[in-house]
Each structure stands twice: as structure tokens, then as C-alpha cells.
Amino acid sequence: MSSHPVTVTINGVEYEREVEARKLLIHFVRDDLDLTGSHIGCDTGNCGACSMIVDGTLVKSCMMLAVQADGTTIETVEGLADGDQLSPLQRSFSEHHALQCGYCTPGMLMSATALLRENPSPSEDEIRKALQGNICRCTGYWNIFEAVKAVAK
């Protein structure tokens, strides 16, 4: 069995583990590190519930191997709030009822966080395009767009 040492920094905490080459990043983060904020929706790269920011780049963590994340700095949904203090985007999701069942929310938040970092004043079209890789099966897109718009400058 092919096992590799992996060191990653997730939300400011460094983790060192041995991982099998076949392990997907999402499984490593959820099962080995017990950071279960990021979700597995489709497991086929379509739904975006597993979205994370790896070295500043938004990725779907079900289409990346854990071993490929060695040496990277990762941000997941757990890192958005400061203790009990939600991020402005998280507060906006709450205020705009941008979550129904909530399953897609971690991915939506990470995609919107990545967007706002790159483009603090996105247009409605830019918001839609940026969230294209995230599927909400409650189809609650309208309020999700409203929540992102509300924190856009």
C-alpha cells in the first residue's frame, strides 16, 4: 500500500499525517482530521459542497488527492468565523435566509468568499458565474445571490 507523509495547515492549524495515495482530500479532511464542515454531496465533482480554498485557489476537494495537498495552506468553512463571531458573509447568509437544508452552504460560503476576495464588487452576473460550480438542491439560489450581493461593496 502506498502511504505518504502529508503536512497541511488548515485554518491556521498544522496537521501531520500518513495518508494513502488513493485518499481524496475531502475524506482526509473529514475522516482523518475530523473537520466535517466541508460536505460530500455528489462525489463526482459536480455539486461543489466540498469546495475549499487551497493555497488561495478555490477547488473541489473531491477531485484532488490528499497527498497532493502536502505543504499547502487550506481554508475550510470552519475557518470563516472568529470564535462565535460569524464572518460578514455568514451573517448575511443568515439574514437573507440563504440556506434551507444547509447542505450546500459550506461550499457556497467558500466559493463566495473566494469571489469577494478577488472581486469585492461583483455584479449579479459575476456572482452567478462564480457560484456556478455549487449546486443547491433546495434551489434556494435567489436568496444566496441576495446574501452575497449584500456584502459586496
Added chain:
Amino acid sequence: MLLREVEYAKPASVADALSLLAANDGARALAGGQTLINVMKARAASPDVLVDLNGLDALKGIELAGDGTLTIGAMTTYTELLESAEAKARPILGEVVGTIADVQVRNRGTVGGNVCANDPTNHLPPLMTAIGARFHIAGAGGEREVPAGEFFLGVYMTAVGPGELLTKITIPAGKSDGFAAITLGVDGTCICNAAASLNGSLRVALGCVDAVPVLLQPASAEEGAVREAVRGAGIDPPSDVHASAEYRLHLAEVLAVRAARQAQERT
């Protein structure tokens, strides 16, 4: 999903990557992984060794030569291509990769991975065929250059053989290009697509209708001439849940006309 057991290697040079690929029949290059990792989940591919190309800077980057020739490293991501000032020299490239899937996929998916996967529904095989791209393939015996017409060999098959790697793609200068597709949802998988290039004589390449892109050279970009070229090509497209063969053939004609018109508008 748990993948089948696999070995993993991350070479530090192209030479190392080539020896790793040559040393094992079951070795496979891992580019962006936006196709390969998914087909591994489905066990449609079961490599024994993944040779991760992500550390190889020699395979990344975009250069624009004085004569307008673009050189795109195989490991250049769609996002890097979209954001590249050099790539604006051939505007169709950014326009098309900007419609591939979504932000996350564009951030990791690579130009080389797209063409080497050669899924008949991919965007880049017909585009590269229409614009006359050339593919640089490295192997134990050095590097060879292959034109698009000889690169795409079959469904999921290209001229990149065992123990070989696509290193870069060169694209001649030109601006008069077009692309049209009917997709499953906005920016989704193509049901049918067509690329056109009118830099010199017109070249139209159809995707999704055969195992490899179908290159047509209509007499002109006029609608009648393009339709006639598609009809005369003897295409026998596949039927699937998204489109019957008959509908796909209809789309091929319409999309070829649209792509050719766009190319002509840009002359």
C-alpha cells in the same frame, strides 16, 4: 468515494516524469485531475501509478513569440489561460475555456489534460483542430511535433503513447475564429460543438459527432457552403440520452454555421 489502491509519485523534472511513465505499463500522468480522478472513482480507469505533473514548472506558462505564435504549456490551467495577457493574442482561447464547467474546475483543469483526455464532448479538441494547433510530445527518444489532425486518434486516445508526455501546444497567429456549442445547462457538457477559423482558408471542426474532431474545409463561410460541407461529410453521430443521432446532426450543421459566421465577423 474510495479509489482503488494506487501508487503516487511526484517527479521533480520532465525527465523523471518520463522515466516513471516508461517504467510501469500501468502508470498514468495526473494533470489537473478534473477528469482522471472522477473516472478512477467509477473504475473506468484504474492506473497502478499516478505520476503527478503538478510540480513541473517546465510544463506551465504561456509565451507569445514575435510572429504571434502562442506556446501554451500542457499544465497551464484554464484560469491561467483566461487571465493571461499573452493569450489575448488568440481571443477565442479565453472565450472558450471561460465556458468550461465552473470556477473550481477551471482553477485545476489544464489545457493539456483536456486535449489528452480527448473526450469527444470536450471543448478543446475541435478548437485546437480548427485553429491548427501543433502538439509537442516528449518521450525517451526526445521531442516530436504532431499536427492536430494526427494528434486525436480515438475516444480517449491521442498520439501521446506509453512513456510519453504532452509538453506544450503551439498555436499560430490569428484572430478570426468562432466557436458555438449546445450544452447541458449553461457552460455544461457539450451535446454538440463546432469551432471555426478563417485565417486563410476556412477550417471548421465539429465535436461530439465522432470519436475525433471532424475537420471540414467549406468553400466559404456563407451559410449554404457551410451546410453543404457538413452534409457532405458523411457524419454518423452517436445517439444518447441527451440527443438522437438525427438531432445531433442537425445541431452540427447549425453550430458549424454559427461558428463560421462568428469567424467571418472577426476578419
